[in-house]
Amino acid sequence: MQGKTAIVTGASRGIGRAVAAALAKQGANVVINYAGNEKAAEETKAICEGYGAQTLLIQGNVAKAEDCSRIVEETLNTFGTVDILVNNAGITRDNLLMRMSEEDFDQVIDTNLKGTYFMMKAVSRTMMKKRYGRIVNMASVVGLIGNSGQVNYAASKAGVIGMTKSFAREIAARGITVNAVAPGFIATDMTAALPSEAAEAISSSIPQGKMGTPEDVAEAVVFFASEQAGYITGQVLCVDGGMAM
Numbered sequence: 260m261q262g263k264t265a266i267v268t269g270a271s272r273g274i275g276r277a278v279a280a281a282l283a284k285q286g287a288n289v290v291i292n293y294a295g296n297e298k299a300a301e302e303t304k305a306i307c308e309g310y311g312a313q314t315l316l317i318q319g320n321v322a323k324a325e326d327c328s329r330i331v332e333e334t335l336n337t338f339g340t341v342d343i344l345v346n347n348a349g350i351t352r353d354n355l356l357m358r359m360s361e362e363d364f365d366q367v368i369d370t371n372l373k374g375t376y377f378m379m380k381a382v383s384r385t386m387m388k389k390r391y392g393r394i395v396n397m398a399s400v401v402g403l404i405g406n407s408g409q410v411n412y413a414a415s416k417a418g419v420i421g422m423t424k425s426f427a428r429e430i431a432a433r434g435i436t437v438n439a440v441a442p443g444f445i446a447t448d449m450t451a452a453l454p455s456e457a458a459e460a461i462s463s464s465i466p467q468g469k470m471g472t473p474e475d476v477a478e479a480v481v482f483f484a485s486e487q488a489g490y491i492t493g494q495v496l497c498v499d500g501g502m503a504m
């Protein structure tokens with residue numbers, strides 16, 4: 260990926276950090292987006308630079324169209340192009356449907372689903388002009404099989420899958436691929452918030468009997484983002500220890 264430029268949203272922590280590091284290791288220039296945690300984003304930057312990558316740190320809320328446009332603009336100003344977009348930023352606001360507020364529903368949809376739409380739209384002109392692009396969207400097995408307490412999150416991730424396949428069809432002839440990775444139960448801050456009994460119950464329902472790591476997910480993202488995956492588009496790859504098969 261030498262000379263390629265990648266934007267990773269939500270790259271300050273968790274899966275996004277692992278993805279940024281894995282792309283840096285492959286030689287890509289890495290744009291590290293984060294929402295508010297600048298210190299963590301600086302740590303990701305240091306990790307990427309440790310692999311010899313050129314980096315750019317950009318604060319920006321992917322739920323806002325203007326922030327997404329700015330992220331891409333600043334990337335173009337610095338690196339002149341964008342070859343890879345990883346839409347990883349995501350949040351949860353869990354509750355049973357009957358108790359879920361409209362605000363919690365909207366926040367999750369705005370960040371996970373609309374954020375992905377805004378970012379894909381913002382990079383599409385550049386990628387179409389150069390007839391090259393790799394877009395990887397972070398879905399979830401919850402978007403495929405559902406999960407109690409996550410109607411908002413499941414809707415957002417199912418939406419990401421539908422959007423991935425639709426945009427993949429729209430731009431397939433332009434040398435741009437659009438794929439999704441659907442992680443299962445991965446050890447990050449997002450899952451650390453779960454009570455330990457709930458985490459144990461989920462782990463025991465996974466055929467491999469354990470949680471995955473952010474690095475497990477990053478490997479799948481790097482594959483879709485590679486030149487070698489050029490004839491693969493509109494696909495959803497589960498990285499879940501067998502959870503959703």
Ligand code: NAP
Nearest residue numbers: 269271272273274294295296320321348349399445447449
């Ligand atoms: P995480 O540890 O909670 O990290 C979330 C990342 O997203 C942080 O870098 C955060 O930035 C960023 N972010 C949140 N809201 C944002 C916004 N509005 N704009 C820009 N960045 C924003 O989460 P994770 O577990 O690594 O999850 C990463 C992705 O994988 C998400 O899309 C998630 O839905 C998906 N996923 C995770 C799992 C899992 O088990 N962990 C399973 C399936 C799918 P700050 O640090 O600045 O807050």
